[in-house]
Ligand SMILES: Nc1ncnc2c1ncn2[C@@H]1O[C@H](COP(=O)(O)OP(=O)(O)O)[C@@H](O)[C@H]1O
């Protein structure tokens with residue numbers, strides 16, 4: 263349920279609890295990172311609802327988008343915006359929430375990439391942008407910390423091949439390079455969109471053992487994050 267506070271709709275029925283978003287390119291290791299932290303007590307983990315994006319009432323908008331982005335980009339991104347908004351607004355059951363990506367990256371990285379690469383018609387981009395602007399102007403979407411898993415596109419390409427998700431077999435290295443530049447401009451160079459929270463960068467090209475070690479080293483920084491006002 264939502265109630266109104268200071269002109270915005272807010273999730274009600276609970277105190278504000280810290281929300282930490284894990285960001286990074288496709289196959290950068292976000293799910294693996296969340297899996298690791300899910301073993302910590304008092305933390306709730308929300309992974310991306312990819313299964314919904316692969317099956318909405320028997321349709322697979324993720325596959326359709328990769329087959330024909332100009333035709334299906336709007337369809338997929340509209341549904342992603344809805345399902346991610348639903349995650350942001352769902353009741354937080356533990357003292358801290360960690361979630362995979364956010365409403366912000368769906369727009370600032372993926373929608374932006376479709377449009378900039380000429381694969382999304384201007385009218386589709388305009389409609390999605392209007393929706394997004396309305397949501398962030400009228401609904402409180404609090405994020406207290408962004409943990410950015412910073413990888414090279416080549417690392418993601420190798421991990422993507424290893425993961426072997428059917429819909430993603432058509433992804434070329436250039437696609438991951440384009441997403442990488444958008445992420446870097448947003449979270450590192452601060453040259454594109456407003457960053458909604460402080461950013462903690464974790465270099466993520468390393469093998470699993472080294473990554474787990476780095477997660478441990480950063481645990482304190484991650485979980486003592488001050489809550490945004
Ligand atoms: N540090 C790592 N070194 C090698 N492989 C990894 C590492 N982290 C994750 N993987 C593997 O790479 C693939 C993508 O990881 P995943 O966590 O699903 O990425 P994301 O959620 O960011 O898409 C998976 O097959 C996973 O087992």
Ligand SMILES: Cc1cn([C@H]2C[C@H](O)[C@@H](COP(=O)(O)O)O2)c(=O)[nH]c1=O
Nearest residue numbers: 287288289310312342363368372373430
């Ligand atoms: C948020 C978002 C995701 N996608 C695509 C990109 C990938 O194929 C999957 C998500 O997988 P990941 O391993 O978690 O990166 O969904 C997209 O096309 N648009 C989006 O906004």
